[in-house]
Amino acid sequence: MTSAESSLPRRADEGGRHGRHRRGGRRRGEQLMVPKAEFQSYYGRPVIKPPSWEARDIAGYFFLGGLAGGGSVLAAGAHLTGRASTAKAMKVSSLAAVSLSAAALVHDLGVPSRFYNMLRVAKPTSPMSVGSWLLAAYGPAAGAAAATAVTGRLPRTGALATGAAALLGPALASYTAVLAADTAVPAWHGVHRELPYLFVASATAASAGMALAVGPTRENAPARWAAGLAAVADVAVSQAAERRLGMVAQTWREGRAGTLLKTAKALTVGGAVTAAVLGRRSRIAAVAAGAALLAGSACTRFGVFAAGTASAEDPKYTVVPQRERLEAAKAKAETAATAAETEKG
Amino acid sequence: MTDVTDGTGPAGPPSTLASGGRGVPDGMDPHSGRERVGFFTDTSVCIGCKACEVACKEWNAIPEDGMSLTGMSYDNTGALGASTWRHVAFVEQTRPAPEGRTELPLLGGRSGAGTASGGGEPQGAGVPGGATAQETVEGGSGGDIRWLMSSDVCKHCTHAACLDVCPTGALFRTEFGTVVVQEDVCNGCGYCVPACPYGVIEQRPDDGRAFKCTMCYDRLGAGQEPACAKACPTESIQFGPLDELRARAALRVDQLHEAGVTEARLYGEDPEDGVGGDGAFFLLLDEPEVYGLPPDPVVTTRDLPAMWKHAGVAALSLLGACGAAFVAAAVTGNTGRGRG
Numbered sequence: 001m002t003s004a005e006s007s008l009p010r011r012a013d014e015g016g017r018h019g020r021h022r023r024g025g026r027r028r029g030e031q032l033m034v035p036k037a038e039f040q041s042y043y044g045r046p047v048i049k050p051p052s053w054e055a056r057d058i059a060g061y062f063f064l065g066g067l068a069g070g071g072s073v074l075a076a077g078a079h080l081t082g083r084a085s086t087a088k089a090m091k092v093s094s095l096a097a098v099s100l101s102a103a104a105l106v107h108d109l110g111v112p113s114r115f116y117n118m119l120r121v122a123k124p125t126s127p128m129s130v131g132s133w134l135l136a137a138y139g140p141a142a143g144a145a146a147a148t149a150v151t152g153r154l155p156r157t158g159a160l161a162t163g164a165a166a167l168l169g170p171a172l173a174s175y176t177a178v179l180a181a182d183t184a185v186p187a188w189h190g191v192h193r194e195l196p197y198l199f200v201a202s203a204t205a206a207s208a209g210m211a212l213a214v215g216p217t218r219e220n221a222p223a224r225w226a227a228g229l230a231a232v233a234d235v236a237v238s239q240a241a242e243r244r245l246g247m248v249a250q251t252w253r254e255g256r257a258g259t260l261l262k263t264a265k266a267l268t269v270g271g272a273v274t275a276a277v278l279g280r281r282s283r284i285a286a287v288a289a290g291a292a293l294l295a296g297s298a299c300t301r302f303g304v305f306a307a308g309t310a311s312a313e314d315p316k317y318t319v320v321p322q323r324e325r326l327e328a329a330k331a332k333a334e335t336a337a338t339a340a341e342t343e344k345g
Numbered sequence: 346m347t348d349v350t351d352g353t354g355p356a357g358p359p360s361t362l363a364s365g366g367r368g369v370p371d372g373m374d375p376h377s378g379r380e381r382v383g384f385f386t387d388t389s390v391c392i393g394c395k396a397c398e399v400a401c402k403e404w405n406a407i408p409e410d411g412m413s414l415t416g417m418s419y420d421n422t423g424a425l426g427a428s429t430w431r432h433v434a435f436v437e438q439t440r441p442a443p444e445g446r447t448e449l450p451l452l453g454g455r456s457g458a459g460t461a462s463g464g465g466e467p468q469g470a471g472v473p474g475g476a477t478a479q480e481t482v483e484g485g486s487g488g489d490i491r492w493l494m495s496s497d498v499c500k501h502c503t504h505a506a507c508l509d510v511c512p513t514g515a516l517f518r519t520e521f522g523t524v525v526v527q528e529d530v531c532n533g534c535g536y537c538v539p540a541c542p543y544g545v546i547e548q549r550p551d552d553g554r555a556f557k558c559t560m561c562y563d564r565l566g567a568g569q570e571p572a573c574a575k576a577c578p579t580e581s582i583q584f585g586p587l588d589e590l591r592a593r594a595a596l597r598v599d600q601l602h603e604a605g606v607t608e609a610r611l612y613g614e615d616p617e618d619g620v621g622g623d624g625a626f627f628l629l630l631d632e633p634e635v636y637g638l639p640p641d642p643v644v645t646t647r648d649l650p651a652m653w654k655h656a657g658v659a660a661l662s663l664l665g666a667c668g669a670a671f672v673a674a675a676v677t678g679n680t681g682r683g684r685g
Contacts, residue, residue: 042637110533110553
C-alpha cells in the first residue's frame with residue numbers, strides 16, 4: 001500500500017511536466033505553475049508511436065522528391081522557351097534527385113530486399129502505394145529526359161519524356177504531403193489541408209534554387225520569378241498551417257523543429273530576395289541564392305519531420321485536441337437538446 | 346463479479362465459428378459472411394496477473410523485448426509494441442475519502458514508504474519526484490488509493506488505418522473481421538506505425554518488419570479462442586462474436602452503475618466512433634487517456650479524399666506558378682536568349 005502511495009505522485013509529476021491533472025482533490029503545489037493545457041496520461045507515455053523512419057531518409061526523400069518534381073517542370077519550361085543549358089542541367093538534376101530519393105526509400109525499409117513488394121498491389125488508400133507507382137512512372141520519364149538531353153539523341157522521345165516528367169513531377173512533389181498527413185501524427189494530420197501547398201512551395205523553391213545554381217544568368221529569369229512566388233507561398237502557407245494547428249503549433253515553433261523551420265524561412269526568403277536583386281547580374285549571387293533556396297527547402301522538410309516526431313512523442317498533443325473535440329461535440333449536443341426542449345415547451 | 350457472464354457462459358470458442366455464422370445478419374464480416382469476433386476486456390475484474398501477457402508471448406512465440414524495471418507501478422511491460430501484443434496497465438490513483446469517513450494515517454510517513462518498497466524509494470529509470478512523494482505521504486491522510494488495471498491489446502478497428510495505408514497488402518482483413526500482418530509480405534516500410542491512432546503496431550528493430558496482435562489467427566482457424574482470453578482467470582478478457590460481446594458489455598455497465606460504480610464506461614464499442622468501432626473494446630473505470638488510450642481516435646484515411654483533392658490542387662498550382670514564372674520572364678523582356 002505504501003509502495004503504491006509513494007509511487008502515486010510520480011504519475012502526477014509525470015503529467016505535471018506537461019500539464020496538471022484534471023481530477024480534483026490534490027491542489028497543493030499547483031499555484032507555482034502556470035496552468036498549461038490540462039490533460040491526463042499514462043505516466044507521460046506517448047499514446048501513438050512516433051514514425052520509425054530515419055529523418056535523413058524520409059525527410060531527405062521529401063526534399064529530393066520535391067526537387068526532382070519541381071525541377072522537371074522548370075526543365076520543361078526551359079526546354080520550351082529555348083533555355084537549352086538550363087533545361088539540360090535541370091533534367092540531369094531531376095534524374096539525380098529521383099535516383100537518390102529512391103535509394104533513400106529503399107534504404108529506410110526494414111527489409112530492403114523486399115522493396116519490389118511496393119508494386120505488389122495498387123492501393124489508393126495508401127499514399128505510399130500511390131507514391132510508389134508515381135515514382136515507377138516518373139523515374140523512367142526523368143531518366144529518358146536526362147539521357148536524351150545529355151546525348152542529344154532521339155530529340156522527339158526526349159521532348160515527350162520531358163513533357164511526361166513535367167506532368168508527373170508536380171504530383172511527386174505534392175503527394176508526399178499526403179503521405180505524412182495520412183497518419184495519426186498530430187503535427188502532420190492536423191494540417192492535412194495546408195501541407196500539400198507547403199510542400200509544393202518548398203519544391204518550387206528547391207528547384208528554382210537548383211536552376212539558379214546550375215543555369216547561366218541570362219536564362220535564370222523564370223527561376224527568379226519562381227523563387228519569389230515560392231517564398232511568398234511558403235511564408236503564407238506556414239502561417240496558415242500554424243493557425244490551424246492550435247496548441248499543436250508549439251511543435252512547429254519549439255525545439256529542433258522550430259529552429260529548422262525558422263532557418264528555413266530565413267534561407268528561403270533570403271535566397272529569393274538575393275535572386276531577385278542580384279541574380280540577373282552576378283553569377284556568384286545567383287549560385288548563393290540558389291544554394292540558400294535549396295538549403296531552405298531541405299530545412300522545411302526536416303523541420304516538418306521533426307515537428308511530427310515531437311508531436312507524436314508527447315501525449316499532450318494527442319490527448320488535448322481529442323479531448324477538446326469531444327467536449328465541443330458534447331456541448332453542441334447539449335445545446336441542440338436544450339433548443340429542442342425549448343421548442344417543445 | 347462475473348455473474349453477468351453466466352447467462353452466456355464463459356467465453357469459449359463460439360459455435361458459430363464452425364458453422365460459418367449463418368443466420369446472424371448483424372456483425373457479419375461482409376467479405377467472408379462469417380461472424381465478426383472480438384474481445385471485450387472488462388477492466389473492472391482485471392487483477393493484473395499478466396497471464397494474458399504470458400500466454401500471448403508463449404503461444405505466438407514472441408521474442409523477449411527487455412526485462413527492465415520501469416517504475417510505473419507493477420507495469421514493467423511499458424506499452425504495446427512489436428513484441429508485446431497484450432499489455433497490462435497499472436494506474437494508481439488517490440481519491441477523496443467517501444462522505445463521513447475519516448482515515449487514520451497507517452504508517453509513519455517516509456520510513457513506512459521505504460520499508461514497504463523494499464528498503465528504498467523505487468526510483469526507476471526516469472522517475473522524478475521523490476520530494477513530491479514525501480509530500481503526499483505526509484499530507485495524504487484524506488484519500489483512498491485506487492488501483493486500476495487493464496489489459497490492452499490491438500483494437501482490430503472496423504476502419505483500420507494500418508491496413509488502409511499498408512502499401513504492400515501485407516496487412517489484411519481476415520474472415521473473422523480481424524486485422525493481421527502477413528509476415529512473408531511485409532517489407533518493413535513502417536507506414537502502419539504512425540498511422541495507428543492507438544500506437545499498437547511497431548517494427549521489430551532486429552527484424553525490420555511490423556508485428557502486432559493477430560487475435561491468434563491460427564487458433565481461430567482451429568475453432569479455439571485466443572490464448573489471452575483462454576488464460577484470463579477472471580474473465581476480464583472475453584472473446585466471442587462481437588454483437589454478443591456488445592450486448593454483454595451493455596449489461597455489465599448497467600450492473601456496475603446500479604452497484605454505484607458510476608464511472609464505469611465502455612470504450613471502443615460504438616460503431617459510430619472515429620474508427621467505426623473496435624473489434625476489441627473495453628470497460629474502463631476512468632477516462633481512456635488515464636490508461637494511455639486516445640480519448641477520440643480517428644482513422645485518418647477518413648480525410649484522404651480531402652487530402653488527395655488538396656494535393657491535386659497543390660500540384661496544379663506548382664505547374665501554374667512555374668508557368669507564370671516563364672510568362673513573367675517573357676513579359677519583362679527576358680527571353681533567355683541574346684542578353685548575357
